[in-house]
Amino acid sequence: MSLDECRLPSYVSYNTFYDQVPGDTLQGELDFNPFAFDVGMLGVMFCKEFQHMTHVVPMWAPLFDRMTTRDVGRRFKASEALQFFEEQVIPLTPKSILSLTPHANRAYVAYDYYDRWKYLDPDFVGKWAAYREPPLVLYAAVPGFFAMDGLF
Secondary structure, X not given: OOOOOOOEEHHHHHOOOHHHOOHHHOOOOOEEOHHHHXXXXXXXXXXXXXXXXXXXXXXXXXXXXXXXXXXXXXXXXXXXXHHHHHHHHOOOOOHHHHOOOOOOOOOOOOOOOOOOOOOOOHHHHHHOHHHOOOOOOHXXXXXXXXXXXXXX
């Protein structure tokens, strides 16, 4: 069985830290791909720590969006995320920036509501638009509310 075909029941995904869970199983899905879910969790963790600094490291915006996209088929696999980081983020980011300790983000906004592209150059945004996650719409968030309350 390939990694893309692997599936687990959705309730298994609830056995983790709530603030690290991508929305993969919060919209009424019966099963999920645990490998894609892991990449999503890592993306959520990265967003929690670094998304407020995308104006300093713009390449984090396409990386984080592709790691946490709601379209799981478009989500990076772990190897693809690493390759993107090594081939796009590192070469296009000054070493002095990558070695900085991130400052605390006191006004954390959830990864799926935060606009990581807001302060970026319009030319950059246009070039990397295919990686950009569209804003979360209300009708997509409602089933997740019920799923987390055990009503689904």
